Amino acid sequence: MSENLDKSHINEAGKSKSNDSEQGLEGALECSDEALQKKIKSDSPSPQKVGRPHSSPPQLVTVEELLETAKGVTNMALAHEIVVNGDFRIKPVELPEDSLEKRVKEIVHKAFWDCLSVQLSEDPPTYDHAIKLVGEIKETLLSFLLPGHTRLRNQITEVLDLDLIKQEAENGALDISKLAEFIIGMMGTLCAPARDEELKKLKYIKEIVPLFRAIFSVLDLMKVDMANFAVTSIRPHLMQQSVEYERKKFQEVLEKQPNSLDFVTQWLEEASDELTTQKYKVLPAGGGASGSGDAPMLNPVAIQNYAYLKLLKWDHFQRPFPETVLMDQSRFQELQLQLEQLTILGAVLLVTFSTAAPRISDHADFAEKLKMIVKILLTDMHLPSFHLEDALTAIGEKVCLEVSCCLSSCGSSPSSLGKETVLKGQIQALASPDDPIRRIMESRILTFLETYLASGHQRPSPAVPGGLGPIQKELEEVAVRFVRLVNYNKMVFSPYYDSILSKILLRS
Numbered sequence: 001m002s003e004n005l006d007k008s009h010i011n012e013a014g015k016s017k018s019n020d021s022e023q024g025l026e027g028a029l030e031c032s033d034e035a036l037q038k039k040i041k042s043d044s045p046s047p048q049k050v051g052r053p054h055s056s057p058p059q060l061v062t063v064e065e066l067l068e069t070a071k072g073v074t075n076m077a078l079a080h081e082i083v084v085n086g087d088f089r090i091k092p093v094e095l096p097e098d099s100l101e102k103r104v105k106e107i108v109h110k111a112f113w114d115c116l117s118v119q120l121s122e123d124p125p126t127y128d129h130a131i132k133l134v135g136e137i138k139e140t141l142l143s144f145l146l147p148g149h150t151r152l153r154n155q156i157t158e159v160l161d162l163d164l165i166k167q168e169a170e171n172g173a174l175d176i177s178k179l180a181e182f183i184i185g186m187m188g189t190l191c192a193p194a195r196d197e198e199l200k201k202l203k204y205i206k207e208i209v210p211l212f213r214a215i216f217s218v219l220d221l222m223k224v225d226m227a228n229f230a231v232t233s234i235r236p237h238l239m240q241q242s243v244e245y246e247r248k249k250f251q252e253v254l255e256k257q258p259n260s261l262d263f264v265t266q267w268l269e270e271a272s273d274e275l276t277t278q279k280y281k282v283l284p285a286g287g288g289a290s291g292s293g294d295a296p297m298l299n300p301v302a303i304q305n306y307a308y309l310k311l312l313k314w315d316h317f318q319r320p321f322p323e324t325v326l327m328d329q330s331r332f333q334e335l336q337l338q339l340e341q342l343t344i345l346g347a348v349l350l351v352t353f354s355t356a357a358p359r360i361s362d363h364a365d366f367a368e369k370l371k372m373i374v375k376i377l378l379t380d381m382h383l384p385s386f387h388l389e390d391a392l393t394a395i396g397e398k399v400c401l402e403v404s405c406c407l408s409s410c411g412s413s414p415s416s417l418g419k420e421t422v423l424k425g426q427i428q429a430l431a432s433p434d435d436p437i438r439r440i441m442e443s444r445i446l447t448f449l450e451t452y453l454a455s456g457h458q459r460p461s462p463a464v465p466g467g468l469g470p471i472q473k474e475l476e477e478v479a480v481r482f483v484r485l486v487n488y489n490k491m492v493f494s495p496y497y498d499s500i501l502s503k504i505l506l507r508s
Contacts, residue, residue, distance in 0.1 A: 090228055131162060137219065141190065275302065300502075304501070343445060350441065399427065448462065
């Protein structure tokens with residue numbers, strides 16, 4: 001039953017489009033604002049149509065204007081989060097344990113339910129509180145309906161008629177259990193399949209007060225489900241308008257704070273300088289620096305691509321992040337950590353297969369097993385408590401043991417003690433960022449990402465450089481996420497980048 005309704009919701013949503021969904025979403029997403037604001041600067045912007053980027057001279061603004069501007073930035077961040085993050089979900093608000101807010105909430109709720117219990121235990125029972133609860137439940141159920149759900153709306157309105165319920169209560173004819181049964185049945189019709197299990201549990205609760213408490217608990221979960229349904233419904237519509245919307249909102253930031261492109265300018269200038277002076281050797285994908293000693297041919301695409309690669313090596317603790325990518329800083333940090341882990345993983349596999357026993361790399365099952373073992377031992381690499389040297393020592397021991405077992409099962413002679421010592425030493429050496437093998441692996445990974453970025457939507461994907469074969473799948477997953485982020489950011493902020501780069505290229 002719930003599955004059928006879920007399908008009807010989707011069909012109805014397609015007809016009524018985003019107007020109803022957006023209204024429901026606005027209130028439901030309030031709990032996400034605080035988390036989203038942490039990803040962006042809190043001192044910010046407001047609306048205006050933008051073509052070519054421009055900025056106005058500094059001006060005095062009122063507190064009200066600043067608050068409106070901050071709200072605009074929050075809305076921009078929220079829209080960006082929904083569009084960029086395909087896994088975006090609203091979660092129920094959970095108050096911190098032992099917090100004052102949680103204690104107050106528990107006290108108030110306990111007092112209410114105690115009062116309800118006392119009223120229902122009177123002779124005859126008093127239903128004042130119970131009827132108020134039924135009224136709240138009625139409004140909540142009605143809020144779940146789409147405009148086309150006329151039959152369900154009539155059912156709820158007719159059965160949960162508060163005037164009629166009051167009359168029945170006054171005449172001693174009210175059957176509260178029957179009302180609860182109808183409410184649970186209607187919840188089953190409206191809820192997502194994921195809530196079927198919670199609804200089954202409601203049917204086994206016989207006491208009225210615990211039953212109503214459980215009903216409200218499930219209704220809260222259903223509100224979150226409906227809000228997430230609204231997010232899914234508006235995402236295609238939002239995607240079409242998000243580029244213009246974010247650009248307009250950023251222009252409002254620039255109107256209020258004309259220095260809001262300072263870090264972006266510095267970021268692009270550094271990228272241009274490094275390409276010009278050949279500080280970093282980058283393959284010519286997309287017009288970047290050439291692999292030879294010749295001076296690179298600079299163009300806006302090459303500089304931008306190289307600048308985005310720099311974000312994967314960014315010192316987030318010492319340097320401000322460029323303003324235009326600030327909302328995606330956490331994503332770039334996550335990509336950076338994944339690439340660091342892949343660099344160590346790839347280097348360990350490269351050393352093992354080239355040093356210990358090259359012939360064992362032909363055993364696909366063993367190669368996959370060894371990769372999984374090393375990945376597990378590097379799982380906590382992003383935590384402050386993680387010590388790479390200790391992890392590599394454990395990895396060296398485990399790798400030698402697995403290699404020995406593989407050679408034995410293949411009927412080959414085991415590695416000598418000296419060979420195992422060399423392998424462990426080479427793996428241990430990967431702890432240093434200056435280790436030659438680690439640097440080669442890092443360079444090849446960045447080269448692949450640059451080539452992938454420059455290839456655009458061309459298929460097939462660019463070939464993986466030598467030595468990266470064992471981690472190709474993981475690397476391509478990172479590349480897809482990286483390129484998606486970069487391309488979306490380019491679409492939004494290309495007018496600003498073009499304006500800055502035209503000045504940089506004129507000076508060079």
